[in-house]
Amino acid sequence: FTLNQMSLLALCLITGVLVDDAIVEIENITRHMKMGKSGYQAAMDAADEIGLAVVACSMAIIAVFLPVSFMGGLVGQFFIQFGFTVAVAVFMSLVVARLITPLLAAYTLKPHAALRSADGRIMEWYLRTLRWTVRHRVRTLLAGLVFFVLSVVGLAMVPQTFLPDSDSSSSSLKVELPPGVLLSQTAQASTAAYQILRRHPEVISVVESIGEDDDGEVRSGNLYVQLVPPSKRKLSQKQFEAQLTRELRVIPDARVTFKSQSDGGDRDLTLFVVGSDPVLVERTARTAIEQMRTLKELRDPRINGDMARPELVIHPRLDVAAQLGVTVASISETVRVATLGEIAQNQAKFSLGGRQIPIRVSLVESARSNLATLENLPIRTASGATVPLKAVAEIGFGQGPSKVRRYNQTRRLSLETDLNHTELGPALKKIRALPIFKNLPTGVQIVEVGNAQYMQELFTSFVLAMIAGIMLVFAVLVLLFARVFQPITILAALPLSLGGAVIGLLVTGSPFSLATVLGILMLMGLVAKNSILLVEFAIEEMRAGKDRLTALLEAGHKRARPIVMTSLAMIAGMLPLALGLAGDAALQGQMAIAVIGGLVTSTALTLVMVPAAFTWIDDFEQWLQRKYTDRFVNSGAADAGLQGAAPASATSGSAD
Secondary structure, eight states: OOSOHHHHHHHHHHHHHHTHHHHHHHHHHHHHHTTTOOHHHHHHHHHHHHHHHHHHHHHHHHHHHHHHTTOOHHHHHHHHHHHHHHHHHHHHHHHIIIIIHHHHHHHHOOOOTTOOOSOOHHHHHHHHHHHHHHHTHHHHHHHHHHHHHHHHHHHHHSOBOSSOOOOOSEEEEEEEOOTTOOHHHHHHHHHHHHHHHTTSTTEEEEEEEEEOOTTSOSSEEEEEEEEOOGGGOSSOHHHHHHHHHHHGGGSTTOEEEEOOSSSSSSSSEEEEEEESOHHHHHHHHHHHHHHHTTOTTEEEEEEETOSOEEEEEEEEOHHHHHHHTOOHHHHHHHHHHHHTOOOGGGOEEEEETTEEEEEOOOOOHHHHTOHHHHHTOEEEOTTSOEEEHHHHEEEEEEEEOSOOOEETTEEEEEEEEEESSSOHHHHHHHHHTSHHHHSOOTTEEEEEETHHHHHHHHHHHHHHHHHHHHHHHHHHHHHHHSOSSHHHHHHTTTTHHHHHHHHHHHHHTOOBOHHHHHHHHHHHHHHHHHHHHHHHHHHHHHHTTOOHHHHHHHHHHHHHHHHHHHHHHHHHHHHHHHTTSSSOTTHHHHHHHHHHHHHHHHHHHHHHHHHHHHHHHHHHHHHHHHHHHHHHHHHHHHHHHHHHHHHHHHHHHHHO
């Protein structure tokens, strides 16, 4: 692993969690010191009392993030270092909280008169609310169910995307000209783009790269633009690029686009039209582009590589060529040498200082574009004489495709577009609703690639990670509590965090993206942690002989403070990221917004709804215990009666 964006993001996210275990330990030690115990005795008793809860809390978070590290695909590459970093950091914080924190507290904390034991108004109000919710548990749980349903409805209203648009103060501009242009023409277009860029005060520097691309052509160039920091400009990077795109349209015969920040391609959205019939594929692609141009969510949709390349088309007259003894090979060789030059293996070499420099011979540029000159190229016949090219072939200028692209060995065309003040999810929804996409011709299909593909992969992986995390958390809690049903009470609090995250996203206008998924996964562990503190204390109080209502009230009384303290610590750690004071406001900011919103609602609702759910699960456990205990007792009594009747029958038989 390395220090990269995802591992550093994990460290930022886990900052508030790392102190949670220590907060719980210190708060419990302080509570014992209020009872009049010495620092050493309070540390020993408090550490013994809270040990199971602290271990369960940390194991729950580890159980959530370890499955995330084993996701497949591109999304898994984002999560692997993130998940392992969080799991290892939480484990180390657990070790420190269980071994180092009590040791330091035993010799540094001193009892003093300022330690208050009386409850304030907030605690008194909370205990009254808790008593009411436990006694009216049906209403409480129905309210929680309604909150969860509204959260799901709200989540459907949040726009979706794969990666949020980041502002790195660095843009990449691509200038593309029609096939067949000269390098000097490409340089002129690039210079025109530079002149437009340099007029803007947001631009610090521009680096140009003009000339040959991956396809061996000289018709494209790239300009790498460095912008001033976001704090020194009014426009975001995305807004700046949209404004420049409109200004750069004045460059003649040039396609100018900014490369997408989040996608590996050149544009924000890429779709493939694939099929076995090239004509049908092209007709479908052009119809799709025409319909996509009617959507206001898209900007400048077009087919990538649809510009035709000028060609010199030569059709041999086979009958005349056969009479004159001219072969097609000799025609092609003559034309190739005149226009492109001889192939490297046959080129003459000039020796210079131990080096051999190839000599390329061809017609001058002006002659290559003169049809009369090409028509009179001499073609050698079989007898050694020569005839003009026009005598054995028809010559003309035409055009053809600049590239032939395939997808799984079938012809494809690439539909590309930028997003116009919208997110990827809503744009895809509008595109899928277009008539051509609903009624594709037979043999033609649309393939979503790039961010569109990764977004679907993200949601699938997110659901699988959620299910795996919940199952592992349940398994850990069953092993730690030695009970099967009460861990369900802890898991029942997980949906309560979704509503707060959704509210935070809707209020701030943030999309549901990879960053939001990270935040929700963290919320799962944090909400389970709060529930564990309540449920574990209530179970221990009931084992000590207290009735259920008293145990729940005591659990709320003793555990509300550390729960609120740990939530506030996490919120404080996320607040700088949410406000954009540190890090990437797009990725880390959206993650922090989801975490803060989920923590606010889950903390408040967990303190009142988990005890109500606890009573339902406890009643169910007692019902099962009575049912199967009575069955086992009755079965045992019946077996004992049968065993007692057998000797009696034997005695009676012998007497007869």
